[in-house]
Structures are given as C-alpha cells and as structure tokens.
Amino acid sequence: MKKIFILTGEPSGDKLAAKVISKLKEKKPDIEMLALGGENLKSLGIKSIFDLSEVTYLGFTNVVLNIFKIKKKISETSNRIVEFNPDILFSVDSPDFTLRVAKKVKEKLSKVKTIHFVAPQVWVWREGRVKKIKKFIDHLLLLFKFEKKYWEKEQVSCEFIGHPLLESKQNAKIDLNQLIEKNKAIISIFPGSRETETKTLMPILVDFIKLMNKKYDDFLYIFHTTKKLKASVESHLKKSVINNFDVISDERIKDYILRKSIFAVAKSGTISLEICNQKIPSIIIYKMNLINFFIIKMLIKIKYANIINIAANKMIIPELLQSRCNSQEIFKTVSEFIENQNMIEKQINETETVLDSFRTKNLPTDLAAESLRKRL
Numbered sequence: 004m005k006k007i008f009i010l011t012g013e014p015s016g017d018k019l020a021a022k023v024i025s026k027l028k029e030k031k032p033d034i035e036m037l038a039l040g041g042e043n044l045k046s047l048g049i050k051s052i053f054d055l056s057e058v059t060y061l062g063f064t065n066v067v068l069n070i071f072k073i074k075k076k077i078s079e080t081s082n083r084i085v086e087f088n089p090d091i092l093f094s095v096d097s098p099d100f101t102l103r104v105a106k107k108v109k110e111k112l113s114k115v116k117t118i119h120f121v122a123p124q125v126w127v128w129r130e131g132r133v134k135k136i137k138k139f140i141d142h143l144l145l146l147f148k149f150e151k152k153y154w155e156k157e158q159v160s161c162e163f164i165g166h167p168l169l170e171s172k173q174n175a176k177i178d179l180n181q182l183i184e185k186n187k188a189i190i191s192i193f194p195g196s197r198e199t200e201t202k203t204l205m206p207i208l209v210d211f212i213k214l215m216n217k218k219y220d221d222f223l224y225i226f227h228t229t230k231k232l233k234a235s236v237e238s239h240l241k242k243s244v245i246n247n248f249d250v251i252s253d254e255r256i257k258d259y260i261l262r263k264s265i266f267a268v269a270k271s272g273t274i275s276l277e278i279c280n281q282k283i284p285s286i287i288i289y290k291m292n293l294i295n296f297f298i299i300k301m302l303i304k305i306k307y308a309n310i311i312n313i314a315a316n317k318m319i320i321p322e323l324l325q326s327r328c329n330s331q332e333i334f335k336t337v338s339e340f341i342e343n344q345n346m347i348e349k350q351i352n353e354t355e356t357v358l359d360s361f362r363t364k365n366l367p368t369d370l371a372a373e374s375l376r377k378r379l
Contacts, residue, residue: 012097017041165363210330
C-alpha cells in the first residue's frame with residue numbers, strides 16, 4: 004500500500020490540505036496516511052503525530068524565544084516521518100517549519116517524493132530561497148499564476164493549480180433560527196486562527212463593536228474562530244458589556260453565515276480570499292509588536308499586505324495595520340462602507356476582476372489531488 008505523510012504548520016494549512024486529501028481519497032482510497040495536522044485532517048480520519056498548536060509560532064520574536072523548542076520539534080517531526088517511510092511527503096504552507104522538516108527528511112529518505120503546496124512568497128522577500136528549496140523539493144503546487152516566473156527561472160518543477168478557497172461550495176441546509184436574531188444584519192468578524200492573534204485583536208474588536216452599538220442598533224456580530232480558540236474568544240466577549248454577538252467554529256455554519264453577512268472585518272490572511280469569493284465587502288486588520296513590524300518593514304519589497312491588493316497593485320480592500328489597527332479607525336472605515344453602496348459595489352467588482360486571474364478551468368483541489376496521485 005502506498006503511503007503519504009501530510010505536513011502542515013498552522014490551521015489555514017490544515018484546512019487547505021484537507022480539501023486536497025479529501026479529493027485524493029475519493030480517487031484512490033487505498034492509501035495509508037499519517038499527518039501533522041489539525042481538526043480538518045482529523046475529520047477525514049487521519050491521525051496527527053502532534054497537536055498542531057505545538058508547532059504554530061507567530062512572529063520573529065516568538066520564533067527567537069522558542070528557537071530550541073522549534074528545532075527540537077523539527078527534528079522530532081522529521082524522525083517520525085522517516086520512521087513512517089512515506090512514498091510522498093506532502094507539505095502545505097508554513098515554509099519556515101514545513102520546508103525545514105522536508106529538507107531533513109529528504110536527506111535521510113532520498114527516494115521520497117517531496118511535494119509542497121503554497122509556495123513560499125519569494126516575490127515578497129528572500130528570493131534567494133529558490134536556489135536552496137530546489138535541492139530538496141521535487142514539485143511545487145502554486146496558488147497564483149504570477150508566481151511561476153520566480154520558480155521556472157531556476158528550473159524548479161512547478162504548476163499553477165489555483166486557490167482551493169475560491170472553489171464554489173454547495174449550500175448546506177442548516178437551521179440557524181436560534182442563532183440569527185430577526186431583523187439583525189450580520190457583520191462577520193475573523194479575529195485570527197492563532198492564540199497570539201486573538202489576544203491582540205479581541206480587545207480592539209470589542210471596543211469597535213461598542214462604538215458601532217452607539218450609532219447602530221441593527222447589527223449582529225458573529226465571530227468566526229477555531230474549535231480550539233472558541234472558549235478564548237467567548238471569554239473576551241463575555242467580559243464586555245455587549246450582547247449582540249455570537250461565536251461559531253463549525254465550518255459549515257461559518258460558510259453559511261459568511262454568505263448571509265453584509266460586511267466582514269478580518270485578520271489579514273487567506274480568509275480574505277474566501278470573503279471576496281462570496282462577494283462580501285470587507286476590510287482587513289493586523290497588529291504585531293513593534294520589533295516584528297520593523298524587521299518585516301526592512302525586509303519586504305511590496306506595498307500591500309493583502310493578496311488582492313498585491314495582485315492589483317492598488318488598494319482595493321482597506322488595510323488597517325499597526326497604528327491604524329484600532330477601534331476608532333475600524334469603526335470609521337466600516338461605517339463609511341455600510342453607508343455608501345457605491346463603495347461596496349466598487350470593491351466587489353474590482354475584487355472579482357482580480358479573483359478571475361486566480362481561477363483555473365479545473366478545480367484546484369482536483370488538480371492538486373491528481374498531481375499527488377500521478378506521483379504515487
């Protein structure tokens with residue numbers, strides 16, 4: 004029986020990996036699988052060698068503070084993969100962790116086929132990584148067409164498959180009468196999938212809702228989070244004096260709620276693509292400590308944080324980052340949108356044009372699954 008090890012480093016990677024693996028299992032169910040993953044891969048019946056939170060670190064300072072833990076976990080992970088002896092090592096995103104593991108595994112198992120999904124953003128910074136990565140990665144699955152030139156220049160095997168988060172979804176039949184209050188318009192809020200993010204953003208978001216409640220009385224704020232972080236998010240909200248909120252972690256319900264929303268406030272990241280794909284107007288927010296911010300500021304070579312803005316080379320989705328990531332700025336920006344239908348329509352039309360350039364004729368998950376199947 005052929006064997007695949009699925010390697011992820013954070014919840015968003017776990018989600019992407021699960022979409023691909025579910026398709027592969029449909030085409031080729033007789034594969035033995037083991038993973039380092041989260042709740043999405045576990046829902047497919049795939050065992051994880053560690054809890055995903057053990058390898059999810061955010062920011063340069065956190066990496067420095069946990070450097071010995073990270074090195075130990077990289078070593079432990081690579082040893083477990085070598086012990087499993089897979090035909091394919093399928094790594095997804097989180098390059099600072101997954102690619103370090105892949106390199107160690109390739110050194111010990113030269114015959115293993117290493118396939119990485121979500122290429123490192125060499126177009127943002129550290130383009131020199133391409134030469135190093137080509138030595139131990141056999142094939143790259145790319146989310147965006149414009150990435151190909153960076154890898155093909157160094158003759159790295161790669162293919163553009165598109166982004167799975169842009170695939171159309173079937174509308175699930177869900178009874179949410181108890182969740183959605185009558186006559187309340189929904190504003191979806193995404194405070195991040197890592198604990199460090201939610202700790203930073205939740206106090207700001209609570210104050211934002213308080214400001215909104217002073218001006219409007221017809222909104223329900225629904226927080227989208229992971230099962231692991233749900234209690235933490237609820238704790239922040241219960242300490243506040245607001246009561247027009249709910250917290251959800253079920254993926255099917257989250258998709259339904261997003262489609263029913265009139266606006267979204269989201270932490271910068273891949274969730275922005277899902278929001279845009281549902282044609283929901285939005286803004287993105289993000290805040291990190293000053294040391295991390297100044298380090299990144301010195302290293303990156305692009306103007307924007309959001310992939311939509313990067314691809315368009317202009318600000319389509321407002322980015323409230325660092326000092327602008329505060330309750331007053333968020334309140335002001337959201338208010339401007341919900342009171343101006345022209346702003347909403349303009350953003351949706353412009354994001355749709357960008358998303359068209361990200362799409363492929365075939366479903367990205369089908370293309371990724373077929374790429375894995377061919378290499379077994």
